[in-house]
Amino acid sequence: xxxxxxxxxxxxxxxxxxxxxxxxAPGEVGEFTVLPSHARLITxxxxxxxRLEQNGDSISLALTGGFLEVSDNRVTVLxxxxxxxxxxxxxxxxxxxxxxEELIANAPAGIDLERAMSSLRRARxxxxxxxxxxxxxxxxxx
Numbered sequence: 204x205x206x207x208x209x210x211x212x213x214x215x216x217x218x219x220x221x222x223x224x225x226x227x228a229p230g231e232v233g234e235f236t237v238l239p240s241h242a243r244l245i246t247x248x249x250x251x252x253x254r255l256e257q258n259g260d261s262i263s264l265a266l267t268g269g270f271l272e273v274s275d276n277r278v279t280v281l282x283x284x285x286x287x288x289x290x291x292x293x294x295x296x297x298x299x300x301x302x303x304e305e306l307i308a309n310a311p312a313g314i315d316l317e318r319a320m321s322s323l324r325r326a327r328x329x330x331x332x333x334x335x336x337x338x339x340x341x342x343x344x345x
Contacts, residue, residue: 205239209255211264213281218264218285219255226278227254228271237273244273250324252332253280263288265332267325284327292334300326 206222226237228252237244248269256263269282303323310316 205276207237207239207241207276207278209278210270211253211282211285213285215284218287218325219262221257223255223257223258227265228280229253233235236314237271237278239276241276244271246271246281249279250321250328252328253282253285255298263332263335265291265328267328284325286332288332288336291333291336293331293337294332295328296326296333300330302326 206224209215209223212257212266229249231247235273239282247263248266251315253264253266265286271279272279303326307319307323
């Protein structure tokens, strides 16, 4: 069966590179799936979880937004940030989420509300992915 060649790139470097069977990405209007032989596509990505299927395994990365291009079974994701689920410190992510929620709830005059909402969305993505990983590990050991 055909595969997709995927590269996930951030300003810090390459977060993932390899062949995958399928990609589920967070689009502006919801998730979408990319399979081999997908039509050419360039689209924006929202903060969310990028899920990769590779030889029966699932790999998840927290994205803070970016762009995705598909062409000839090659997929390139240019992300603001991409973090593997096992790299997320759940306690730190939960603290960041609490701080973002507090800042928005008590929004002082002059706050850049769009930037604060962006921080809140990023923190939620990281917490959700970190909790999913924790819960999967708990099921495997339980």
